[in-house]
Amino acid sequence: MGGYFGVVSREDCVSDLFYGTDYHSHLGTRRGGLAVHNGGGCTRFIHDITNAQFRSKFEQDVLKLKGRMGIGVISDTEDQPLIIGSHLGNYAIVTVGRIANAAELVKKAYGLRSAHFSEMSGQEVNPTELVALYINQGSTFAEGIEIAQEAIAGSCSLLLLTDKGIYAARDKLGRTPIVLGQKEGAYAASMESCAFPNLGYETLRDLGPGEVVRLTAEGVETMTLPRSRCQICAFLWVYYGYPASTYEGINTEDARYRSGAALARRDPTPVDVVAGIPDSGTGHAIGYAMEKGVPFRRPFVKYTPTWSRSFMPQDQLTRDLVARMKIIPIKELIQNQRLLFCEDSIVRGTQLKDTVQRLYDYGAKEVHMRPACPPLIFGCKFLNFSRSKSELDLAGRRAIKEMEGQDGPPPPAYADPESDQHQAMVERIRHRLGLTTLQYQRLADLVGAIGLPKDQLCTYCWDGKE
Template sequence: MGGFFGCASKKACNKELFYGTDYLSHLGTKRGGLASVDKTDFYRSIHNLENAYFRSKFEPDIDNLAGNMGIGIISDTDSQPIIIHSHLGKFAVVTVGKISNLDELAQEAFSQNIHFAETSQGEINPTELVAILIGQKGSFAEGILNAQTKIKGSCSMLVLTDSGIYAARDRLGRTPIVIGKRENAYAVSSESSAFSNLGFEVEHYIGPNEIILITPEGFEQVQPPGEAMQICSFLWVYYGYPVSSYEGINTEQVRYNCGAALAKRETEKADFVAGIPDSGIGHAIGFANESHLPYMRPYVKYTPTWPRSFMPQNQGMRDLVARMKLLPVKEIIQGKRILFCDDSVVRGTQLKDNTQILYEYGAKEVHMRIACPCLIYPCEFLNFSTSQSTLDLAGRKAIYEIEGTEDTDLTDYAMDGSEKHSAMLGRIIDRLMLTSIRYQKLEHLIEAIGLPKNRLCTHCWDGSGYF
């Protein structure tokens, strides 16, 4: 998915930039980058993060990032920041999102005799495309609006100039941006969790299509927010760090609400509740609090030598690393009926491995409760679940086994309680070797978040949403 951080301070901002960006490491897996500006020039550092932490890669670069304004990025895709020389002046840009009409916009640029540098493993770098769209107009504000208007999918950005940082949220607000304030400095971030230990307090949640200019003295609205919003619901379910709030709604509290909603529908008997570490823990606590079942840890996560399950390039090795990170506690598992909570099931491969281990250690029953509905539509708007084919989604694979074709109406399968939905669950239970599985109802997830459905993107569950 990716996340960015920026800081404008009356003093040097390199340390705030370093730590603020580091606090977003949970949002991306591939690359990180920092850029700063002083009165004379721009400074930049980019590193690959696939086999190391952000901190270890960028710590040697901190002192080289001169200036009192800067931006940083954790990216799941291209190398960023991009630094551009243009008629608007020199600027740096970072982006988060997914440009669905990238090829169309690139062809439009080619027709105007504009070329792209090879900066993204042979592919067109989407951040460079955004920079080109900005440069087509007579001011930064007009250029950013040009990019927001032309891009389909989603694209939020920070644009660093020698006079300030422009923060622009994507047109439908699928990804969040928040502004923080402390004495003599302002910050902007994808997540409010980056603020706490740096002394910043939340000052403003940027709205959909809104553009804000941030300087060391303050911030001003360049463009007001639009009325329509489709913020990604999965931020609260999984992506967001528990400390973070979006639209003023705390992530951890929503996860408690999700678990409680699942507990209110529960019909099975269990000895205790557990969460798949780490993303299922908040949901499991909410379930335990509502059901009054004890919360226990049959799995403990071991991270000192397994920092990232995506380190190996081979999928089989990644699955092995994911299994190695979870250590079972036999004395808690043996002879017990265990009810697990997790944020979601994407492919189901790791969940199947975890279930097998539980039975090997003597579990009597394994019930799985998922905090969101079944994922059956690939994400069209963000870089989530895009690396898998449609049939890699556990729900779609089950539907294919039932229908014998990928070309089928998914409406009834998405409807909790329908015959087709129950048949899909039966296939998933058999494949993952579970005693039972239950997904959150969509209306209960929406209620747990606390925003109207028309303000949320729920496409991956019900196929709704628009560009």
């Protein structure tokens, strides 16, 4: 994934930029970057944040930065922000999304003959540089952004830091959010609205799909009107959105309570304790416990002093080890209990299987699992969303492959919770994980818990519908 924050102020903006960008640290684990316009041009810093938090990497740089406009990014992929010289003027750019047709766009760009790329990583073109190249084809920034958006398959939301303010552009189907905030003498654009309250900003509004605005210290100017069709990612409310953030007017934590309550309403299973797999299962579990009138407890606690962020080592073995080290079981709360856990989703299921075994080792009588979304059976094509990147690793796809005897697009019946195929798939996953019962959220209930009409949400992960 990734996240961005931009601010334009009558005063120095660096402190707001630093903390505002830091509030996106849960969205990426590879690179952090800041660019500040100081009147004469842009100054930029980029750091590897694989093994250290954004704040600790940038606290010295921030002392050297000064300016009234800036953009920042947490990136799960490439180095950003990039500083680009073009006929439109010099500017800095950050992007979040996934350019599914990057190879084709690179080929077309080489067809222009004069195009070149300077941010190569191995054989790979930096996707943000590719977007900039298409923006540079416009006669204005707004026109260039339009050209880039039309060319991109997938999605791309971006911020541009220019001499004349910050351009904020949401991807054309609104898969990722951009929220505008305001305080006396300053405007900000953010992926996460949770960046606003502690910096003194009030939320102004969400950008619409494909909308482009220009922020100056004086206000917000619409450069391109929003499109009518929206496909915002439903996974924001299930897993990766921050609980204190609100998108399209719907708060994440609140939606998770409704999601947990919906799970509880369909579930007659008698249990002693409801718990969440920390942290993203917690909101769903609170909603479940409140609806069912069963005590909410924490038989697993997260070791927050050193595992406070989602640290993502490159190799799977270390990742599994880190996942295990992060959460500590409490034997006294597990022994002889019928435990029901809410989890945001089951991806591969490998770590969950280990967790379930640990619960039995500590004396759990029963372990019931309630994922807050339906089985994942399609990998995300629209965002760089690491959880479901490799489609065939998904627990649901593995089960389907075993039943169908081959890979390939899953027959639609697997997405229908009433079908025999769906139930057989769930039973296989339950058996593999060693669970007493496994009951997934239904898509209609998840959509109801979020509260937007289904046709305004992307639900491709679960039903394969675009």
